[in-house]
Amino acid sequence: MRNLWNNSYSQSQELNPTFNGTKSGGNSREVTSLISASPRKEIVFIDSTVEDYQSLVAGVKPATEVIILDPLQNGVVQITQVLANRTDISSVHIVSHGSEGNLQLGSTLLNSDNLEAYTSFWEQWTGALTADADILLYGCDVAAGQVGKAFVQQLSQLTGAVFAASTNRTGSEAKGGDWELEFTTGNIKADLAFGQLVREAYGAVLPINRVSVASDSTQGNGFSEYASISGDGRYVAFQSTASSLVSGDTNNTSDIFVYDRETNTTSRVSVASDGTQGNDYSYDPFISADGRYVAFESQASTLVSGDTSGSVDIFVYDRETNTTSRVSVASGGTYKGGNSYDPSLSGDGRYVAFFSNASSLVSGDTNGQSDIFVHDRETNTTSRVSIASDGTQGNNYCYEPIISADGRYVAFASFATNLVSGDTNTTSDVFVHDRETNTTRRISVANDGTQGNNSSRSPSISADGRYVAFYSSASNLVSGDTNGQSDIFVYDQQTNTTSRLSVASDGTQGNNYSLNPSISADGRYVAFNSLASNLVSGDTNGQRDIFIHDRQTGTTSRLSLSNDSTQGNTHSDSPSLSADGRYVAFHSDASTLVSGDTNGQKDIFVAANNSAPVLDNTGNPTLTTINQGDASNTGTLVSALIASGANGDPITDSDAGAVEGIAVTAVNNTNGTWQYSIDDGNTWNNFVVSATNATVLTDTASDRIRFVPGAKYSGTVTNGITFRAWDATDGLVSGTTGVNASISISDGATPFSFAAETASITVNPPPTLRIIGTNVIEGDSNTPNAVFTVRLSAASTQSVTVNYATVSGSATAGSDYTATSGQLTFAPGETTATISVPILNDSLSEALESFSVNLSNPTNATIATPTGTAMLTDFLVTSVSTTLSPGIENLSLEGDSAISGIGNNSGNLMIGNAANNFLRGKVGNDTLIGGAGNDTLVGNYNNDTLFGGTGNDLLKGGKGADIFVFASPSEGADTIADFNVAEDTIHVFSDNFGSDLVTGAAITTQQFWLGASAADSSDRFIYNQSTGGLFFDVDGKGGAAQIQVAQLSTGLAMTNNDLFVL
Structure with a gap:
């Protein structure tokens, strides 16, 4: 795509009513009236850092000018420079990143603090605009809250234009955005710059990280902490003392809220089924994977009827039915008091794990300790899981339960020493109870089973229960643990191995403590908070930060950073990782993670875990x-x-x-x-x-x-x-x-x-060119061209050219060939080209002649072989008996008379006509082809090839290693007068002698037989030593009759090697 920075891009196509249409209920007549009216002059500025801004450029309304802002330059200056050359602009649309009271314009973050510094620029804007101009700001949350609204009002006053801006996320509906500009400073006449189809197709939003806000983005007026995020990261549950997150929050205590990151709405869930707010604090939420259920602890007595104990209870709120139920009860719903804490839900919300000091939840609870319980919301039964595999109850405090997504496994921390044998370290350990097998095992151990030499706690478990993350101050769980700090570990219940994760990407151990792990559903990612400053480079804030470790790649990243990578200016804690590992919710007192964070309170943030490729x-x-x-x-x-x-x-x-x-x-x-x-x-x-x-x-x-x-x-x-x-x-x-x-x-x-x-x-070095010569037989009809092949040594990425021209030798231009010249071109990738020179037949019986083609003046190549030579060989065609003169190699007999051809001392090719011919070679390696009659072919000296053709021919090779060729068993039986098994061979064509013959080799021993007829089905050629007959049998000892193809001398010691397949 071409660079549009500081360049206008005008779309001048006709208004397309099917694309933009009109407002709801519009029709084509209204569109026509819009076209005939005086057009509004509109201009759109788009910051190129906006995700997929190209689709927005392509989708701007017709006849609208588009300017792309350079992200490295001051955006106010860029816009002013453009408007300086424009007049009567009725609408300006600005698409960029934003946040509450902030608008990013190129390299400049514009807000109320620096608006006055641009007064002279606003005056220039005013000069370019009409008196009733609109300016529309497409940026997330720019007008959110009182700060955002005041910012937009101030812009309107400085420019004299009517402004519209968004109070929430702008962009993709699938990502929680919309295209409504909810806040205006007056009557907006301009439509949105983008048609509906473009808005629906656009897949991005400007990011928002803080979620402890009201539905209108108002920040909380109290602290928010302990987030729990749904499996896909859409919903975030958290506790907050803020009274500004929902209307009617007048209880002056901590409540549980859920923020929907898709709709940007906040709801309170620590309420009774009729909506009554709690009359005491609610704490420690846990949201189910699908976001439907939220479990929490509360001391409120108004959430369910009959709650008169004054104890801390566990409740579950169903966000679909808007009902609240108490689950820290015995089977059947019996409740007799006792405090319960720290709930955890299975993926579907059916099972609730929690710890409680109540002794009435199950029978036989006599240990006087807090225990871990699981309540089945479907069967309304409660069971205790902080027990040994034989059912023995724990002899000390159990706490921090977490249940796997399938509800089978419950991990927890405990000081009990009797849950497993050999527990002698007298400190907190992490255990896993299998509710299917009713067994309990300790997992805060080294690979060899050695127990930790210090406390372990705060487990987090993968969906299938295989992986359990926890933090521990023990130094003997893995080798090389010498930092004297608590670290994050993961135990694999399948391989029984423990690994440490609170390390830098190069394996360096943390130089300070790490706490509170949260593991993804598949066990790949573990989020945690740490005061270590050496887990990533550039960690200089001296605060606890949120980190995530990728167990697949071994890399550690910090997530508690602003969108421009600014570090938090105070602690960030208690991460909650979405099941898919993509999002981490956490609380932080930092005011530097998002713009507009001015409440001075701890807030809830969500950071994306965009794992490094x-x-x-x-x-x-x-x-x-x-x-x-x-x-x-x-x-x-x-x-x-x-x-x-x-x-x-x-x-x-x-x-x-x-x-x-x-x-x-x-x-x-x-x-x-x-x-x-x-x-x-x-x-x-x-x-x-x-x-x-x-x-x-x-x-x-x-x-x-x-x-x-x-x-x-x-x-x-x-x-x-x-x-x-x-x-x-x-x-x-x-x-x-x-x-x-x-x-x-x-x-x-x-x-x-x-x-x-x-x-x-x-x-590559330049490829080389070489020309390859050719041989041509000159005849009196159908005279061919001499074709020279020119080759490149390698394909070129460029076009290669070379000039060529013929040069006479013993052959003469005009009588033997046509003089030719020109230029060859090799397109990129081509390696072969040809030059054709027409050959002229002078009908004379001449000796061997030649001419050449020379190459010259190459481009993008060099010439290795500049000259190619064509050798012209005469082919004498005659209808009378002829003896070839010296220097003439080839003879063809024509007509229908029985005539003869006699060769010379060269290697001759002589071809008979359809009559009975006599062909005889001399001392050269001759090829004699008989034709259709009953011919006599005599090779004489040296290595000759004799092919009788059809008819019953007499073949005599003479001296030398001669070849006798048979094309088909049906051509007649030729007599070979002097077949010598020591030198001569018979060649047959596989096309006509059977496909089971292998070309390019002698027939097999199984295909040859000495005898009167075939002995088995494999036999194809049979030589009868008694008669001298050579026969072919297509199916061996089958039903087909054998055919005599040649008559040889008797008693020859023939083998399969005397017959060769062509």
Whole structure:
């Protein structure tokens, strides 16, 4: 796509009523009236950092001017420069990123703090606009909250225009956005810049990270903490003391809320089934995978009827039926008090795990300790799971339960020493109870089963229960644990192995403590918070941050960063990882993670885990080979370059919807110049890159890379380009330069692979040209051309030309051939061309003649063989008996008379006519072909070939190793007068003698038989030593009769090797 920065792009096509239509209820007559009316002058500014901005450019209403803003330049200045050359603009549309009270314009973040600094610019805007102009701001949350509304009002006052802006997410409905600009400063006359189909098809939104807000994006006026996120990341449950998140929140205590990230709405769920709010605190929510159920603990007595104990209970709110139920009860619903805490739900919300000090939930609870229970909401039964495999109850405190998605396994922490044998460390351990087998095992152990030498707690379990993450202060769970800090571990219940995850991507252990792991459903990702500063580079805030470790790639990334990678200015804690591993919810006191965070409170944030793509750099990627001096080569598609890497598919990315690309971080320009194109080679740009100034390119049909070699360079450019894999869904546009793709950007949700790869290209020296001569038989009719073949030593990426011209030798132009000259052209990729020179028959019996074709003046090649020679051999055609004169090699008898042909001392080719001919060679290696009659062929001396053809011919090879040819068993029985088994051979054609004969070899021993007839079905040729007859039998000892093909001398010691198949 061409660069539109600071260039206008005008769409002047007719208004298409089927595309834009009119407002709801409109018709074609209304559209016609719009066309006939004076058109409104509108202009759209689009920031090129907006995801998939190209589809928006393509979908702007007809006759609307489009300007693409350079993200590296001040956007206010860019817009002012454009408007300075415009007048009577009735509508300005600005599409960019935004947040509450903020609008990103190019490199400038515009807000109330810097609006006045641009007063002179606003005045220039006013001069370009009509008196009633509209300005529409398409950016997420720009007008959200009081800060956002005040910002938009101030813009309206400074420019004199009527403004419209969004109070929520703008863009894709599937991602929780919409195209409504809910807040206006007056009457907006302009329609949206994009038609409905374009709006529906657009698949992006501007990101929002804070979710502890009201449905209108008002920030909370109290602290929010302890988030729990649904399986797909859509819903986030959290607790908050804020009273501003929903209307009617007057209880002045902590409540449980759910934020829907698709609809951007917040609801309170710590309420009774009739909506009555709780009269005491609610805490510690846990949301089911589908987001329907929310479990929480609460001391409120108003959530269900009959709650008179004053204890902390576990409740489940059904968001579909809007009903609340208490589940910290005994089987059947009996309730007798006791405090219950820390609920956890199975994936479908059926099972609720919690811990409680109540002794009345199950019978036999006499240990006086808090225990782990599971309540089945379907059967209304409660069971205790913090027991040994033999049912013995724990002898100490049990807490922090987490249940697997299928409800089978419950992990928990406990100080009990009698749940498993050998528990002698007198500290907290992590256990897993299997509700199907009723067994309990300790998993906070080393690979060899050694128990931890310090406390372990806070388990998180994968969906199938195989993997359990936890944190531990023990130093003996893995080797090399010398940091003296609590770390994050994962135990694999299938392989019985423990691994430490709170490490940097290179394996360096954390230099401070790590806590609170949360594991994905498949066990691949583990999120946690840590005070360590060495897990990623650039961690200088001295605060607890949220990290995620990818167990598949071994990489660790920091997620508690703002969209521009600003670190949090205070602690972030308690991550909750979505089941698919794509999103992490957490709470933080930081005010730097999103713009407009001015409440001074702890908030809930959601960060995307865009896992770095993985690049297998064990291959040898190469670009298409080019030739020396090829400055206009078409290069190599990025897709082809990627495919030339390891195993043909070197890039993998676990993120759904990831788009492959590369970030070029270095080029080797020693012997030429590296360039890239994003418009399929129409325009090229030089790479000017480094690790912190990369150029990104996508795996599409338009992105290419090429090397322009120095004029005289040939060879292989190793390490020609260096690149990392790039996930092109990060919002960057292909062709963008200035991207920091260094290894240090592993901080956060990096779109770049940690591994780098290099690619090479071979520049061939100019290919060489050689011309190949030919032999031509000159006859008196159907005279052929002399065809010279010209070959290139290798295919070229350029067109190659060469001039040619005939040069006489003993053959004379005008009598033996037609003088010819011209130019040959080899298109790129071609390696062969031909030159045809017409041959003239002078009907004279002449000796061997020759002429040549010379090559000259090549382009993009050199000449290795400049001359090719054509040898003209006379072919004498006659109807009378003839003896060939010396120097004439070939004779053909014509007519229907029985005539003879006698050769000379050369190697002759003599062909008879349809009558009975006599053909005789002399001392050369002659070929005699009889024709249709009963001919006599005599080879005489040397190695001759005799082919009698049809009829009963007499063949005599004479001296030498002669060949007797038989084309078909039905051509007649020829007599070979002097067949010598020591020298001569009989050749037969497989086409007519049977497909079971193997061409290019002698017949097999099974196919030859000495006798009067075939002995078995394999026999094909039978030689009768008594009579000298040679027979062919198509089916051996079958029903078909054998046919005599030749008469030989008797008593020959013939074998299968005397018959050869053609």
